[in-house]
Amino acid sequence: MDAIEELRRLASTAYLNRSDRPIWLQIYDRIEVALESGTLAEGEKLPGEDDLATLFGVSRITLRRALDRHQREGRLQARKGVGIFVRAPTVRYLVHRHEAFNEAVCDDAAELKILSLVRKPASAAAIRAFSLAEGEEVFAMRSAIVVGATPVYLAAKEFRIDVFTGMEAVVARGGSILDAYAAAGIPRYVRAETRIFADFATEAEAGELQVSVGAPLLRSRSFNTDLENRVIEVNAGCWPMFAVELVFASGPADIATSSVLDPAPRRS
Known part of the structure; x- marks a missing residue:
């Protein structure tokens, strides 16, 4: 009809x-x-x-x-x-210990965009995670994932400068976050902790995500460690609540692409 x-x-x-x-x-x-x-x-x-x-x-x-x-x-x-x-179709994200959120979108149309990379004083979360002194700097990166013309994920990441010494050069030549990890001699990392909670979009987030101010969001707070259990990245992200399905995997990183479970309802 x-x-x-x-x-x-x-x-x-x-x-x-x-x-x-x-x-x-x-x-x-x-x-x-x-x-x-x-x-x-x-x-x-x-x-x-x-x-x-x-x-x-x-x-x-x-x-x-x-x-x-x-x-x-x-x-x-x-x-x-x-x-x-x-709103654009729901995007599936794989939540896996060895897979970054930005690399784990189960949608071939998704595109990661690095919006900015600057040196700035570490946030309180990064100071605690990296054991830094007040005022010490980190690499602060803002990135987004876009499907078609619709942003579906925003992230604010902080990286240890002493570990990712060549990050600015990697990003300047169009490299990815995983390229920066490789350049730092870190072939593999572990997402040591991820916290997800509900919140509402601020005015700035609403503009970037193309939703209304106060729209419900899912927020994540996570940090990655190297194989020596040293924290090397702190990440704060958010998605429009109706734009994402989170898939938690404990086996191989590609388990979510062939899930035996029914997909989540489009809307609730």
Whole structure:
């Protein structure tokens, strides 16, 4: 069935008494049905606000409240001057002791972009992890993973300067993070700890991830060690909550590519 026709069908159902559930939330519910069923496909542009308001028989203000909530939750994505789109497909990440987050995206269309690399005073987390003195510098890197035109992951990494002495040269010639590890004489490392928790997008993160301020995120805090158990990297990352499926693996690093489990639901 055509998306507009299905939306029209959903919109034609009589509203419940607004004292039971506000009209804008009932519209939110119906749009959610269209998203979960695939009627509004991932990457698809929604009809304009005027058309949707007419379809649902409400004012633009009421309609916008429903759309705004879906945007805050990360299901919809507003592109300034273009319109509102269904967020890009969920990306699967492999969480494995010997695999970096940035190298573990189970999606051939994903592209890692190193946004910046500078020397700066270590954060409190890096001072503790690296046993540094206050004010000592680290290599601070910002990177992103992009699928198509959609950013799905941001990371702020810190590396020991005394270990990664050639990192600036590696990045300047277009090398990857793993190239920097290799240049430092570290053929293999271990992700010693990863913590994942929920939070909300700041204004800066919302702009970079193309979500609304306050959209739910998953944040990670992790650190890597070399084979001598020396901490050499501290990493803080975040994803839009509806854009990621985390796959925890304890066996070979490619176990997630042939999982015996059903994939996670597209949305919940």
